Amino acid sequence: MNQHSNPPKFWTRLFKRLCNESFYEELQGDLEERYFMNQASYGHKKAKSVYRKEVLKMVRPSVLKLKDRLPTLFQVSLFKIHFILSLRNLKRNKVFSAVNILGLGAALSVCLFLVNMLYTGFTQDNQHPHRDRLYRITTTQLYASGGYLASASSPRQLESILLSSLPEIEMSATIENGPWIDFPFGNEPYKAQSIFVDSTFFRLFNFKTLEGNAFGIFDDLNSIAVTQEIAQKIFPNESAIGKETSNGAVIKAVIENPLNISHMDFQVIGNRGANVLSENKKKAENEEWEIANGHYYYIRLNEEVSREQLDEKLESLTLEVNKKPKAKDKTFFFESQLVSGITFGDFRWLDFNYTLSRDILYKIIVLGVVMLMVASFNYTNLSIARAIQRTKEVGIRKINGSSKHQIVSQFLVETVLFSVLAMGIAFMSFHLISSTFYTVLEELSGLFTQSLSMELIFWFFVLSIVIGLLAGLLPALYFAKISPLSAINARVKSRSLSVINLRKFVTGFQLTISMLCVLIMTIGSDLYKQVLSTDMGFHHKGLVTFKISDVAPNLIQNELAQIPTIKSHTLTGFVPGVDHDVLQRVVSTQNLDTILTYKGFASYDFDKVYQPKMLNTTSPQGFDPRPGQILVNPSVLQQLQIPLDSALGKTVMFVDLKSQSSEPRYIAGVMDHFVRNAIELSPAPFIIELIEEHPKMNIITLAVDSEDLSATLAQVETIFQNYNPTGTFEPKFVDDQIENSYTEFLGLLKAFGFIGVSIVFISILGQLGIALYTVETKVKEIGIRKVLGAAIPQILKLFLKGTTLTLTLSFLIAAPIAFLLVGNVILPIITVDSYISLFATAKGFLGLSVLVMGIIVAQTWRTARLNPSESLRSE
Amino acid sequence: MKGTYLGEFQEIVLLTILVLAENAYGITIQDEIGKRTGREVSRGALHTALTRLDEKGYISSEYGGATAERGGRRKRYYQVTNLGKSALDEAKSVRDELWSAVPKVSLQKS
Numbered sequence: 008m009n010q011h012s013n014p015p016k017f018w019t020r021l022f023k024r025l026c027n028e029s030f031y032e033e034l035q036g037d038l039e040e041r042y043f044m045n046q047a048s049y050g051h052k053k054a055k056s057v058y059r060k061e062v063l064k065m066v067r068p069s070v071l072k073l074k075d076r077l078p079t080l081f082q083v084s085l086f087k088i089h090f091i092l093s094l095r096n097l098k099r100n101k102v103f104s105a106v107n108i109l110g111l112g113a114a115l116s117v118c119l120f121l122v123n124m125l126y127t128g129f130t131q132d133n134q135h136p137h138r139d140r141l142y143r144i145t146t147t148q149l150y151a152s153g154g155y156l157a158s159a160s161s162p163r164q165l166e167s168i169l170l171s172s173l174p175e176i177e178m179s180a181t182i183e184n185g186p187w188i189d190f191p192f193g194n195e196p197y198k199a200q201s202i203f204v205d206s207t208f209f210r211l212f213n214f215k216t217l218e219g220n221a222f223g224i225f226d227d228l229n230s231i232a233v234t235q236e237i238a239q240k241i242f243p244n245e246s247a248i249g250k251e252t253s254n255g256a257v258i259k260a261v262i263e264n265p266l267n268i269s270h271m272d273f274q275v276i277g278n279r280g281a282n283v284l285s286e287n288k289k290k291a292e293n294e295e296w297e298i299a300n301g302h303y304y305y306i307r308l309n310e311e312v313s314r315e316q317l318d319e320k321l322e323s324l325t326l327e328v329n330k331k332p333k334a335k336d337k338t339f340f341f342e343s344q345l346v347s348g349i350t351f352g353d354f355r356w357l358d359f360n361y362t363l364s365r366d367i368l369y370k371i372i373v374l375g376v377v378m379l380m381v382a383s384f385n386y387t388n389l390s391i392a393r394a395i396q397r398t399k400e401v402g403i404r405k406i407n408g409s410s411k412h413q414i415v416s417q418f419l420v421e422t423v424l425f426s427v428l429a430m431g432i433a434f435m436s437f438h439l440i441s442s443t444f445y446t447v448l449e450e451l452s453g454l455f456t457q458s459l460s461m462e463l464i465f466w467f468f469v470l471s472i473v474i475g476l477l478a479g480l481l482p483a484l485y486f487a488k489i490s491p492l493s494a495i496n497a498r499v500k501s502r503s504l505s506v507i508n509l510r511k512f513v514t515g516f517q518l519t520i521s522m523l524c525v526l527i528m529t530i531g532s533d534l535y536k537q538v539l540s541t542d543m544g545f546h547h548k549g550l551v552t553f554k555i556s557d558v559a560p561n562l563i564q565n566e567l568a569q570i571p572t573i574k575s576h577t578l579t580g581f582v583p584g585v586d587h588d589v590l591q592r593v594v595s596t597q598n599l600d601t602i603l604t605y606k607g608f609a610s611y612d613f614d615k616v617y618q619p620k621m622l623n624t625t626s627p628q629g630f631d632p633r634p635g636q637i638l639v640n641p642s643v644l645q646q647l648q649i650p651l652d653s654a655l656g657k658t659v660m661f662v663d664l665k666s667q668s669s670e671p672r673y674i675a676g677v678m679d680h681f682v683r684n685a686i687e688l689s690p691a692p693f694i695i696e697l698i699e700e701h702p703k704m705n706i707i708t709l710a711v712d713s714e715d716l717s718a719t720l721a722q723v724e725t726i727f728q729n730y731n732p733t734g735t736f737e738p739k740f741v742d743d744q745i746e747n748s749y750t751e752f753l754g755l756l757k758a759f760g761f762i763g764v765s766i767v768f769i770s771i772l773g774q775l776g777i778a779l780y781t782v783e784t785k786v787k788e789i790g791i792r793k794v795l796g797a798a799i800p801q802i803l804k805l806f807l808k809g810t811t812l813t814l815t816l817s818f819l820i821a822a823p824i825a826f827l828l829v830g831n832v833i834l835p836i837i838t839v840d841s842y843i844s845l846f847a848t849a850k851g852f853l854g855l856s857v858l859v860m861g862i863i864v865a866q867t868w869r870t871a872r873l874n875p876s877e878s879l880r881s882e
Numbered sequence: 883m884k885g886t887y888l889g890e891f892q893e894i895v896l897l898t899i900l901v902l903a904e905n906a907y908g909i910t911i912q913d914e915i916g917k918r919t920g921r922e923v924s925r926g927a928l929h930t931a932l933t934r935l936d937e938k939g940y941i942s943s944e945y946g947g948a949t950a951e952r953g954g955r956r957k958r959y960y961q962v963t964n965l966g967k968s969a970l971d972e973a974k975s976v977r978d979e980l981w982s983a984v985p986k987v988s989l990q991k992s
Contacts, residue, residue: 033955037909061924067926
């Protein structure tokens with residue numbers, strides 16, 4: 008009936024561990040007595056149940072072992088105390104805290120931008136079905152000279168071969184670059200980028216259809232789909248379905264924008280069947296294996312097939328193709344590229360506009376890490392400084408019985424609180440700045456999404472807590488170990504880690520970092536100026552260009568010749584330093600070497616306006632208007648293996664890409680260092696064809712007497728309106744166009760500038776913080792000096808002497824580091840001749856010194872003017 | 883003086899100790915309270931109250947006998963001190979005054 012059993016062992020042991028020893032005996036005794044009583048009356052099950060409940064109810068302050076248990080069981084209330092204390096400290100040192108939080112907030116907001124870009128980049132093209140089996144087939148063309156071109160686009164002939172010899176392909180889609188599609192939009196039609204696809208496109212890729220039916224564009228050859236961007240821009244406030252382009256193509260569907268979600272960029276999608284090629288082009292394409300015609304092949308692999316098998320097949324395909332008789336003996340190499348790995352993957356020529364290659368990824372990561380490190384150093388420094396200020400407080404706490412754990416926890420709570428507040432600032436500034444950032448950094452806009460995902464926000468929150476913990480750990484541990492007496496007395500000890508030395512180290516380190524940042528900034532901006540003012544190989548200052556259309560150029564040119572303030576003018580098809588017109592195939596008459604060059608059309612007055620530097624010319628007055636004259640750059644000669652001395656007058660053959668016919672041209676001059684495009688890693692072969700008129704020539708460049716510029720332009724405008732009433736007169740400076748053409752480089756410079764400014768801002772804030780703290784700790788010293796008779800200027804001089812020494816020392820440390828960094832990271836990116844300017848270095852040093860000394864003078868002045876009796880009295 | 887306030891439960895505990903006279907220890911106090919007031923009190927709650935009363939100086943205690951059922955552990959017997967008795971008197975007189983001050987009419991249920 009009533010079994011005799013003992014009280015539950017586990018609960019007994021638990022109680023023994025929990026209970027304070029002084030009354031364990033009586034309580035345990037009572038519990039057991041009660042247990043046996045219950046067991047006798049109600050049976051052991053009820054007795055055990057009552058026992059367990061009683062033990063649970065024993066978990067209360069009066070019972071528990073107070074001394075050792077307090078931290079773990081009372082974590083919550085201790086945290087609350089520390090939190091309140093942190094808030095109080097914050098309120099007491101408002102300026103110092105603000106400086107600290109702002110600095111970290113700025114850094115975190117920059118990191119937020121960078122992480123946003125990384126996140127966008129990495130998740131691009133992740134939304135397509137079976138993305139682990141989705142590949143792009145790319146072609147690399149190998150040249151006889153040993154060079155190669157890794158291209159995203161492949162020859163047209165590859166398509167049928169791929170489909171017939173690769174059964175591993177489950178589904179494939181070919182994308183062709185289409186022509187500009189005109190939409191009626193105000194005065195001038197809006198030109199939209201198009202791609203032409205077949206119906207597998209929408210099955211292979213997941214682009215949401217927002218309106219209409221995407222498959223409907225394959226019903227006939229006159230239907231297209233547009234992106235939401237186009238729909239909203241051209242047809243705001245109404246449905247775009249059923250609307251037409253300028254050529255009568257009907258919109259059947261609206262697709263979501265590919266920006267940010269895919270490496271592709273397009274504004275119009277058309278039916279591939281409608282991308283009709285002219286007969287000539289088709290004939291040319293069928294004979295040539297041309298990789299530059301904008302064909303992109305995407306496939307989905309069958310489930311059982313591995314990537315290795317695909318690559319093997321592609322290798323054998325490569326061998327097969329290279330055996331075929333193709334014009335001009337091209338050698339190809341076919342590879343697969345995982346579509347979700349295109350962004351931040353290897354760089355490929357002829358890829359879609361917003362594709363970003365791996366080196367951009369590295370740049371972003373490096374910038375972010377540098378930023379974060381600088382800010383963290385800053386933050387740690389300031390928190391150490393803040394902590395040092397409270398050495399006495401810590402000593403008193405320890406004497407009153409604070410455990411090490413509590414001291415550490417106090418500091419950690421404070422720094423985490425600060426960093427969470429900084430995180431809040433970062434989010435706010437992100438929202439505020441994100442719209443302007445987007446427009447300023449258009450070049451990188453493929454990577455920037457304006458909204459933050461929840462996941463991102465969560466991780467950033469975690470990051471801010473981690474930063475706070477790390478920053479607070481160092482001072483916290485230091486103070487936890489410190490002996491209370493020495494903390495209170497703050498006596499100078501011979502040990503290296505004494506408080507005074509720590510203070511000095513903190514100030515010096517802060518200054519060195521600030522100096523480093525300022526130096527990098529000044530040197531960097533000087534480099535930027537160098538790049539902008541680099542010698543382009545031709546004259547470009549003050550030149551103005553404008554486009555003409557629908558009118559014979561010579562009519563306008565004749566009128567222009569009559570305006571006295573226009574010194575000279577020329578008609579071209581390109582803007583020097585910015586772009587070129589066409590590609591030209593050139594054959595040398597000697598050895599039948601064929602090369603592909605960039606070409607621009609220019610009229611014979613070209614040299615009067617642009618005055619290109621020539622290595623040797625036929626006539627100094629300009630070019631003899633003999634037909635067929637061309638100017639070449641040394642790279643052309645090199646590739647055609649024509650020696651420089653015998654270049655003048657040499658004949659080369661221009662081969663027309665469409666008709667395959669060839670015509671002779673005569674080299675009239677060799678340009679010395681003509682920069683066709685501002686930033687170019689190795690100068691590509693470039694030819695200027697001198698010709699009076701050509702349909703592609705529609706840009707007139709004016710060299711104007713600078714005083715009368717606006718008046719002259721007004722006159723030109725009148726002429727323009729006369730002949731071309733429907734067009735818009737848009738004059739632009741050549742200099743501006745050149746500057747704008749530094750697209751990627753400019754974007755990177757801007758990003759770097761933005762980050763650099765933030766870093767400098769953070770460093771200055773750090774300086775301010777340190778200055779505040781330094782002066783605060785010297786209030787008494789200043790008071791005593793005043794009492795002893797020192798005048799304010801003398802006190803100032805004394806403080807500045809120490810500062811000057813620190814500044815010089817920090818410069819000596821920071822300058823070599825800055826030179827190293829700039830030399831190894833920035834200079835290699837810049838292709839024009841550039842150097843580290845000593846003048847800029849000096850400017851940086853002086854600028855920062857003046858600023859730091861100014862801050863110290865201002866702070867010291869304020870303190871020096873205090874009544875010494877008051878400052879000495881207060882603690 | 884602050885901290886000398888006698889809570890309702892503490893008052894009951896004191897009275898129970900007085901009722902139990904010589905035999906006032908944990909188990910008996912718990913049972914007596916349960917029997918007289920109908921409130922089931924856990925040993926832990928009782929311990930807290932006894933600790934508070936001890937801190938205030940209203941009770942004193944000493945170790946008593948050990949038995950086999952308690953695993954050889956001794957009991958702790960409680961007595962009410964003079965201070966405690968005065969506190970009880972005071973509490974009672976406050977109650978009595980309040981009760982007598984209530985007009986008879988208000989006590990009638992409406």
